[in-house]
Amino acid sequence: MTENIWAEVQGMRRRAVVILIAAVMLSGLPQRGVGALPATVKLGAVIPLTGRFAGGGGQVRAGYEFAVVDVNARGGVRVGDRQIPLELVVLDDESDPTKTVSRLETLVAQQGVAAYLGGFGSDLHAAAAAVAEKNRIPYCGVAFALHAIHQQGFKFLFSPFIKSPDIAIGTYRFLNASVPSEQRPRSVAIFAERTDWGRELARLWTTRSAEFGYRVVVAEEYSVGARDFSDIILRAKAAGAEAVFSVPTPPDGLAIIRQMKELDFSPKAIVMIRAADAVSWTQALGKDGDYVVLAPGWHHAFTYPGVAEINAKHQQRFGRPADVLVGPSYACVQIVVNAIERAGSLDPVAIRDAMATTDLQTVEGPVRFRSDGTGIVPFVLVQWQGGVQQLVWPQGAGATAFQYPAPPWRGR
Amino acid sequence: MTGRRAWLLIALGLGVLAALPLLSTGSVLTWGFQVLLYVALAQSWNVLGGFGGQVSLGHAAFFGLGAVVTRMMWLSGHPLGVALSAGMVAATVAGVLIGAPTLRLRGPYFAIGTLAVAEILRITVSNVFPEVSTLSAPALASYALAPRYLLALMAAALSTLVAWMLTQTRFGYGLAVVRDDEAVAEAVGVNAFRHKLAVFVLSSALAGLTGGVFGYYHVSFYPQFAFSPLWTFDALLITFFGGTGTVWGPPLAAAVYLLFREVLALRLVELHVLVFGILFVLVVLAFPGGLLAAWRALSAGRVRQTHRS
Numbered sequence: 001m002t003e004n005i006w007a008e009v010q011g012m013r014r015r016a017v018v019i020l021i022a023a024v025m026l027s028g029l030p031q032r033g034v035g036a037l038p039a040t041v042k043l044g045a046v047i048p049l050t051g052r053f054a055g056g057g058g059q060v061r062a063g064y065e066f067a068v069v070d071v072n073a074r075g076g077v078r079v080g081d082r083q084i085p086l087e088l089v090v091l092d093d094e095s096d097p098t099k100t101v102s103r104l105e106t107l108v109a110q111q112g113v114a115a116y117l118g119g120f121g122s123d124l125h126a127a128a129a130a131v132a133e134k135n136r137i138p139y140c141g142v143a144f145a146l147h148a149i150h151q152q153g154f155k156f157l158f159s160p161f162i163k164s165p166d167i168a169i170g171t172y173r174f175l176n177a178s179v180p181s182e183q184r185p186r187s188v189a190i191f192a193e194r195t196d197w198g199r200e201l202a203r204l205w206t207t208r209s210a211e212f213g214y215r216v217v218v219a220e221e222y223s224v225g226a227r228d229f230s231d232i233i234l235r236a237k238a239a240g241a242e243a244v245f246s247v248p249t250p251p252d253g254l255a256i257i258r259q260m261k262e263l264d265f266s267p268k269a270i271v272m273i274r275a276a277d278a279v280s281w282t283q284a285l286g287k288d289g290d291y292v293v294l295a296p297g298w299h300h301a302f303t304y305p306g307v308a309e310i311n312a313k314h315q316q317r318f319g320r321p322a323d324v325l326v327g328p329s330y331a332c333v334q335i336v337v338n339a340i341e342r343a344g345s346l347d348p349v350a351i352r353d354a355m356a357t358t359d360l361q362t363v364e365g366p367v368r369f370r371s372d373g374t375g376i377v378p379f380v381l382v383q384w385q386g387g388v389q390q391l392v393w394p395q396g397a398g399a400t401a402f403q404y405p406a407p408p409w410r411g412r
Numbered sequence: 413m414t415g416r417r418a419w420l421l422i423a424l425g426l427g428v429l430a431a432l433p434l435l436s437t438g439s440v441l442t443w444g445f446q447v448l449l450y451v452a453l454a455q456s457w458n459v460l461g462g463f464g465g466q467v468s469l470g471h472a473a474f475f476g477l478g479a480v481v482t483r484m485m486w487l488s489g490h491p492l493g494v495a496l497s498a499g500m501v502a503a504t505v506a507g508v509l510i511g512a513p514t515l516r517l518r519g520p521y522f523a524i525g526t527l528a529v530a531e532i533l534r535i536t537v538s539n540v541f542p543e544v545s546t547l548s549a550p551a552l553a554s555y556a557l558a559p560r561y562l563l564a565l566m567a568a569a570l571s572t573l574v575a576w577m578l579t580q581t582r583f584g585y586g587l588a589v590v591r592d593d594e595a596v597a598e599a600v601g602v603n604a605f606r607h608k609l610a611v612f613v614l615s616s617a618l619a620g621l622t623g624g625v626f627g628y629y630h631v632s633f634y635p636q637f638a639f640s641p642l643w644t645f646d647a648l649l650i651t652f653f654g655g656t657g658t659v660w661g662p663p664l665a666a667a668v669y670l671l672f673r674e675v676l677a678l679r680l681v682e683l684h685v686l687v688f689g690i691l692f693v694l695v696v697l698a699f700p701g702g703l704l705a706a707w708r709a710l711s712a713g714r715v716r717q718t719h720r721s
Contacts, residue, residue: 049681091677091678092682094685096637096640097633097634098638101630101633102446106677123544126546127633127634130547130552130632133631149544152546153549194539199543223539224538
């Protein structure tokens with residue numbers, strides 16, 4: 001008797017699981033509209049919302065969402081003589097480039113997107129750009145400074161974001177403009193991540209240093225996810241480095257700062273691009289995260305049209321002005337929508353051609369593209385000051401003074 | 413089902429799958445490719461873990477070696493056949509080199525040993541080849557999915573054929589005894605170590621071939637990601653999901669697993685990993701013998717009901 005009841009319970013449990021699986025799968029089947037133009041214009045974004053880049057990915061997503069809401073508030077996208085609502089389809093790639101690629105394929109297969117929007121981090125973008133090229137769908141990516149991928153001859157890749165060559169020059173120009181000659185941190189240590197972007201920027205910082213009056217005294221590579229950075233930190237300390245330049249992932253950046261403090265290595269200037277972009281930086285490091293400079297491509301203090309509205313929305317949703325990657329992400333949607341409207345069609349190739357001739361005032365300033373898809377955009381540097389990201393470059397346009405030199409760790 | 417009918421059905425199924433590039437759009441083909449890749453990968457793990465009873469956590473090493481060697485040779489201008497063979501040979505040689513010492517270990521020690529070797533390889537590859545491997549713009553312009561799909565079908569069919577042969581051959585019977593009890597196997601004259609090493613190398617070669625297909629398929633990837641432990645765990649999960657040591661469990665499970673994962677990713681965005689994990693645990697609890705066992709139990713239940721009525 002008991003066995004019968006148990007068998008029945010087992011059977012019910014199995015049926016319940018089967019029904020649950022079937023419901024989940026059926027709910028995911030694509031729903032396609034009928035007619036020449038679809039009910040919505042779909043933009044497909046594959047973003048790291050979990051994993052090592054989750055912090056930056058969250059900012060990128062917020063920018064896309066705000067922009068889509070704003071476009072729809074004014075009636076949607078004008079395609080020929082029709083206004084069509086914009087629809088954002090977001091997928092998480094778990095910060096894994098292999099999944100970035102497969103999810104981009106899923107977006108085309110399941111959703112029929114008109115354009116791709118990128119995620120966060122150069123390695124994910126590098127993997128994604130080739131998929132866009134293969135599928136002949138325009139790709140707009142920010143939070144992506146790797147220049148090498150633009151030298152492959154890709155036609156569908158657009159990035160209204162500062163690239164490594166401009167960062168290398170911009171860093172030195174900024175230091176020369178912001179710090180009196182006799183106080184400049186002339187000896188530079190580069191902690192180069194052993195990735196394509198880490199190597200690219202390390203090479204550019206090194207080759208451009210002399211013409212601006214700097215000398216790279218240490219340029220050491222480390223592996224992504226390394227636990228112990230003491231070797232390279234001690235080499236920089238022994239060489240008397242006054243500035244540290246690096247492009248670590250957020251977990252590596254936090255570890256580097258903590259170990260610099262433990263080893264009492266206090267450079268006058270720390271430029272830590274990417275790792276310091278997310279708000280989690282100050283949450284994890286507190287005052288040790290201050291004085292660090294980052295190049296996020298945008299800042300909420302900008303005075304371009306639309307920035308104040310984004311800040312208000314961000315304040316309402318997250319309790320603070322817009323994070324640094326929200327603006328460039330928002331601009332990406334502006335650029336794609338503008339291209340669709342000028343193309344007058346949802347044909348991806350026509351949208352691509354229109355994007356190539358972009359000349360648009362966006363929330364990150366006026367944007368045009370070079371023939372390799374890199375954006376001609378303002379170079380921005382931001383510094384963590386008292387747990388807040390402050391714009392320090394370009395001077396004027398809402399910028400505050402660069403806090404220099406960074407005090408020793410013990411003096412904070 | 414008679415043997416003849418079964419073969420007829422298999423031939424028909426293979427024929428339909430081989431004709432898919434002629435019948436369907438790129439979207440179906442992409443999904444089909446992924447399923448077949450996972451069938452081949454899971455089956456290659458099943459040969460070792462399911463039929464051989466050796467739970468290896470280092471399977472990604474052989475997949476990765478196959479992927480990287482094949483891709484490098486192919487991109488440097490060698491014919492695809494040569495590149496795929498080289499990838500398979502590299503994985504086979506690695507199988508001998510890694511299998512010989514690690515198979516002296518048993519149970520969890522073997523599992524941890526293989527995982528450690530795979531991680532060492534992954535870290536080494538990420539240090540030596542840190543840059544993305546992307547197809548050039550002209551190569552992307554002429555990229556065709558159909559040959560990749562057919563290669564994946566070939567790899568899936570070959571690995572499934574190998575699994576089936578383990579149920580039919582003397583070597584397979586010997587392996588089953590080793591899996592169930594090594595001491596008994598030695599007592600009845602089966603050389604346990606040789607059987608384990610042979611199946612380890614066979615499994616590595618199949619994983620290398622599957623990796624090679626992946627290397628040929630992907631438009632861009634970082635070499636170290638082909639060595640990610642996820643390739644091991646996906647293969648292992650699919651095998652357990654379908655039924656370890658069965659011929660048709662992994663192919664069935666690969667289709668369900670991928671459909672499940674992609675649909676969840678599409679619907680639940682960042683929550684999909686969590687929900688996928690929970691649902692997976694529920695499925696394993698409900699069907700402890702795997703999907704194939706559940707299917708057989710349901711069929712048997714239907715037969716009993718028919719007899720009663």
